[in-house]
Amino acid sequence: MIKIYHATGTRGFRVIWLCEELGIDYEVEKVDFSKEHRFSSEWLQINPLGKVPSLEDGELLMSESCAMMQYILDRYGNGRLQPLTGTVEHAYFLQWLWFSEATFSRPVGEIVNHRREFPGELEILDVVKEMQSRIFKCILALDKALEEKPFILGKKFSAADISLGYTLLIAQNRVEDSLPERVSNYWESISSRKAFKIAREA
Ligand SMILES: N[C@@H](CCC(=O)N[C@@H](CS)C(=O)NCC(=O)O)C(=O)O
Known part of the structure; x- marks a missing residue:
């Protein structure tokens, strides 16, 4: 299942909204947005820039919200919420x-x-x-x-x-x-x- 690392108010909002519109399963893991946590070695392994959000889907680990959206649309969207590629x-x-x-x-x-x-x-x-x-x-x-x-x-x-x-x-x-x-x-x-x-x- 898709895991969205999110902190309230951050760009993870885009990814959660998209998953809701598409009706696909996902889970949200809340991230401590403090600088201490974002620059901890633990978080830097998930997001190398110390930012939020990140997305995990099996082996895949991403850290750009609009790229996450494009990935979800292409992999799980079945043509929904975007026009046909190449048009x-x-x-x-x-x-x-x-x-x-x-x-x-x-x-x-x-x-x-x-x-x-x-x-x-x-x-x-x-x-x-x-x-x-x-x-x-x-x-x-x-x-x-x-x-x-x-x-x-x-x-x-x-x-x-x-x-x-x-x-x-x-x-x-x-x-x-x-x-x-x-x-x-x-x-x-x-x-x-x-x-x-x-x-x-x-
Ligand atoms: N282009 C990135 C931007 C990520 C980003 O800037 N996230 C903000 C929160 S929404 C952040 O972590 N800011 C902390 C900082 O830049 O120090 C994306 O779309 O995911």
Whole structure:
């Protein structure tokens, strides 16, 4: 059975949400998110960068959340939640799946890391503001892409919405402006799914 090493609020949320949507068996092992534990030799064997999440499936051990999603879709998805590989639609699916982590989550992570390393008065406001403006550019790109469609690929919910949904979850309380209407409606729709709520409780 798939084992997801997860700490509340971390990217393991994407993987749990996906397993719930697909209805596949998985177990969650909660990870102590303290720096001490993450850099212990025990945890570094599971995640060489001292980060969370990790995924285990038999001999397989992975430590990139969107790659875990792609693996689960290809191995257990039976064609669900992603378009057919090699199609134009699949190319857009990959684009949004990767965008969510490689571009959109990045400035969010920078703010989180900056505030962890430079707490309180040590925080450099210009750094945070610069990252907030990068987050907002991503939100605006998402807003444009959602023109006249309920989900990022169109009428059908896909795993790209899961990946974007996690980033929206961590991004929205780190920017000062409220979400544009289309993104706000999109957020309402994806975050009201049963699988999202179950992942939230994990
Ligand atoms: N690209 C990686 C990012 C993993 C990551 O940054 N995880 C965060 C929690 S969601 C973490 O462990 N942060 C601690 C740190 O970077 O020091 C993924 O998608 O799994």
